[in-house]
Amino acid sequence: MSRQVQRPTRSERSRGSPSLRSAWAVYAVLFGLSVPWYLPKGVGPMWLGLPYWVVMSLGAYLGVALLTALVVRRFWPDKGDVGSETLGATAGPRARGEPR
Amino acid sequence: MSANPFGAGGLVLVGVYLAALLCVGVLAKRARQSESMRDFYLAGGGLGPGVLFFTLYATQYSGNSLLGYPGEAYRIGFAWVMSVGFMMAIVVMYLLIAPQLHRASRQMPLVTPGDWLDHRFKSPALSLVANLIAVVALSNYLLAQLMAMGHAVAGLSGNAVPYWAGVVGLTVVVLVYETIGGLRGVAWTDAVQGVLLLLGLGGVLVAVVPSPSHMQAVTEWIAEAAPEKVAVPDWSTCVNWASTLLLVGVSGSVYPQAIQRIYAARSSRTLERSISFMVFMPLVTMLPLLLVGIVSLQQLSGLEGIAADQVMPMMLTRWASSSAWLYVASLAVMLAVIAAIMSTADSVLLTLSSILAKDLMGKSILKGAADEQLTRAGKLAAWIVVGLLVGVAVVPRITLWGLTELKMELLLQISPLFILGIHWKRLTAAAGLAGMATGLVVALVLPTTPWTRPLGLHDGIVGWLLNLLVCVAVSRWSTARAHDTAHMSRPGAGSLREPSGLA
Numbered sequence: 001m002s003r004q005v006q007r008p009t010r011s012e013r014s015r016g017s018p019s020l021r022s023a024w025a026v027y028a029v030l031f032g033l034s035v036p037w038y039l040p041k042g043v044g045p046m047w048l049g050l051p052y053w054v055v056m057s058l059g060a061y062l063g064v065a066l067l068t069a070l071v072v073r074r075f076w077p078d079k080g081d082v083g084s085e086t087l088g089a090t091a092g093p094r095a096r097g098e099p100r
Numbered sequence: 101m102s103a104n105p106f107g108a109g110g111l112v113l114v115g116v117y118l119a120a121l122l123c124v125g126v127l128a129k130r131a132r133q134s135e136s137m138r139d140f141y142l143a144g145g146g147l148g149p150g151v152l153f154f155t156l157y158a159t160q161y162s163g164n165s166l167l168g169y170p171g172e173a174y175r176i177g178f179a180w181v182m183s184v185g186f187m188m189a190i191v192v193m194y195l196l197i198a199p200q201l202h203r204a205s206r207q208m209p210l211v212t213p214g215d216w217l218d219h220r221f222k223s224p225a226l227s228l229v230a231n232l233i234a235v236v237a238l239s240n241y242l243l244a245q246l247m248a249m250g251h252a253v254a255g256l257s258g259n260a261v262p263y264w265a266g267v268v269g270l271t272v273v274v275l276v277y278e279t280i281g282g283l284r285g286v287a288w289t290d291a292v293q294g295v296l297l298l299l300g301l302g303g304v305l306v307a308v309v310p311s312p313s314h315m316q317a318v319t320e321w322i323a324e325a326a327p328e329k330v331a332v333p334d335w336s337t338c339v340n341w342a343s344t345l346l347l348v349g350v351s352g353s354v355y356p357q358a359i360q361r362i363y364a365a366r367s368s369r370t371l372e373r374s375i376s377f378m379v380f381m382p383l384v385t386m387l388p389l390l391l392v393g394i395v396s397l398q399q400l401s402g403l404e405g406i407a408a409d410q411v412m413p414m415m416l417t418r419w420a421s422s423s424a425w426l427y428v429a430s431l432a433v434m435l436a437v438i439a440a441i442m443s444t445a446d447s448v449l450l451t452l453s454s455i456l457a458k459d460l461m462g463k464s465i466l467k468g469a470a471d472e473q474l475t476r477a478g479k480l481a482a483w484i485v486v487g488l489l490v491g492v493a494v495v496p497r498i499t500l501w502g503l504t505e506l507k508m509e510l511l512l513q514i515s516p517l518f519i520l521g522i523h524w525k526r527l528t529a530a531a532g533l534a535g536m537a538t539g540l541v542v543a544l545v546l547p548t549t550p551w552t553r554p555l556g557l558h559d560g561i562v563g564w565l566l567n568l569l570v571c572v573a574v575s576r577w578s579t580a581r582a583h584d585t586a587h588m589s590r591p592g593a594g595s596l597r598e599p600s601g602l603a
Contacts, residue, residue, distance in 0.1 A: 027192060031185065031189070031345055034182075034185050034345075035182075035338050035341045035342050035345075036332050036333060036338065037335065037338040037342075039332045040332065041331065041332050041334065042331055042332060043323050043327055043330050043331045043332075044332065046316055046319055046320075048312050048315070049309070049312040049313065049314070049315030049316035049317075049318075049319055050178070050315065050319060051178050051319065051330050051331075051332075053178075053332050054178050054181050057181050057182075057184075057185070058181065058184065058383070058387070060185075061184050061185050061188055061382065061383065062383065064185075064188050064192065064379070065188060065379045065380045065382075065383065068188075068191060068192055068195070068375075068376070068379040069376050069379060069380075071195065072195070072372055072375055072376045072379075073376070076199060076368070076372045077199045077203075077368075
């Protein structure tokens with residue numbers, strides 16, 4: 001009987017990757033960076049015709065959008081208990097590496 | 101400039117558009133599968149990915165967005181880039197509640213947000229207070245849309261059509277197609293309106309920023325004339341920015357009309373796809389609107405307060421008379437403005453009608469009534485509420501953004517019921533009710549005191565933080581007390597029943 005080589009499931013592949021909790025931490029950092037509280041006051045240089053801090057904020061928001069697309073793709077739950085589940089805690093078949 | 105810068109072509113286009121919306125409403129009525137509330141208010145829970153995405157999109161971007169936000173950019177300058185962030189924060193917050201609410205809607209016949217609260221907390225008092233908050237917030241939101249209709253029609257017609265006629269005329273069209281088509285009609289018209297919105301905003305972007313060098317010239321002009329609108333924002337603006345991200349992000353995610361669309365998604369995968377696309381939409385929607393407000397600083401001077409809400413219509417009328425190509429682009433934007441307002445008004449009105457019928461009348465004067473009777477009562481209630489609100493809208497007293505903030509600060513106080521209610525089983529009904537009451541009192545009373553907006557935070561945010569604190573403290577206290585009581589009455593029986601059972 002030939003042994004089938006089992007490929008690691010998606011969730012196994014993702015075990016070593018940053019968890020959903022890390023994603024929320026990245027959200028906090030990106031939203032924090034989007035507000036220019038840490039920049040020196042005054043009119044600075046312009047990038048693409050806009051004040052540089054506006055472009056930096058937009059960059060942070062693009063990061064938020066990309067991260068959300070990644071989080072939804074990776075952690076969207078498909079079944080489980082309605083009340084106790086958090087996004088990613090009860091991962092659906094796709095997060096478990098199963099076909100849908 | 102002529103009195104009506106869009107001429108007869110503009111009027112014909114608007115007429116055709118409004119007639120098309122009514123036809124879509126009729127088609128939606130024919131597609132109805134039953135007379136149930138779920139079919140009328142949730143399209144039978146069968147919205148596919150395309151329609152769901154566009155109805156979420158068209159609902160989220162409203163008259164406030166298209167008229168109020170350029171006005172706010174005009175007032176505060178580039179710091180209004182925060183609007184891209186707070187619209188995105190709403191979608192991020194969906195991640196905390198959307199999967200669970202959608203799944204719950206598959207397991208039980210949920211129609212309104214209050215249905216889930218009934219199921220989770222089993223507390224009539226809590227559901228009643230939450231529903232009343234939702235009704236007040238939605239009425240406020242609807243009022244903003246009605247005002248936006250008047251501003252748009254008056255501004256776009258160069259006051260050829262008066263403000264009040266815009267309010268009344270567009271409201272009647274919304275009422276008709278919503279009454280005959282229900283959510284199916286609303287969602288289908290939203291799809292049409294969402295496409296128009298995207299096309300129109302594409303037109304705006306090209307009209308506003310033909311090239312980066314053009315934008316640079318505008319920014320340099322503003323840096324000379326009003327440097328505070330280009331400079332890195334001061335500390336108080338940054339605090340307001342962070343506070344607004346939290347305020348809009350959290351409260352926007354529990355918009356009752358958004359929750360109903362989560363229920364109405366055909367499948368979990370449909371919802372997942374729609375949210376994946378939705379999160380990018382602030383970049384292509386809010387950015388053009390910000391730039392309209394910024395460019396208008398150079399071209400329109402001296403607008404203050406409510407007058408700045410006219411920035412978008414005034415810019416459109418200028419573009420329309422400047423070249424043939426810009427006339428076409430402006431027509432698209434004009435329709436997009438009307439579409440955005442109507443798509444939000446119809447969604448808010450439908451949700452308001454469902455809450456009035458099912459959560460308020462269905463539990464009191466129409467207790468035990470059949471679905472058909474409740475649906476009819478909801479439609480009638482919608483007409484009455486709109487009649488009252490039109491009376492208020494014809495005499496505007498507050499800016500569109502002012503109305504938005506007010507609504508958000510109220511809705512914020514019901515968010516812990518959903519977010520904590522889903523993720524923390526120990527949240528009790530008593531704690532939720534106490535927290536909501538605390539938050540509401542603080543949000544309403546603080547603005548009338550000298551301590552309003554402490555540290556630059558919105559009063560609603562202060563109320564919300566106290567709301568969360570009370571929710572956690574009372575839940576812990578009541579479960580600890582229940583634990584002690586259980587031990588005293590039944591020694592050895594250590595396991596506690598969860599305060600609220602979930603499916």
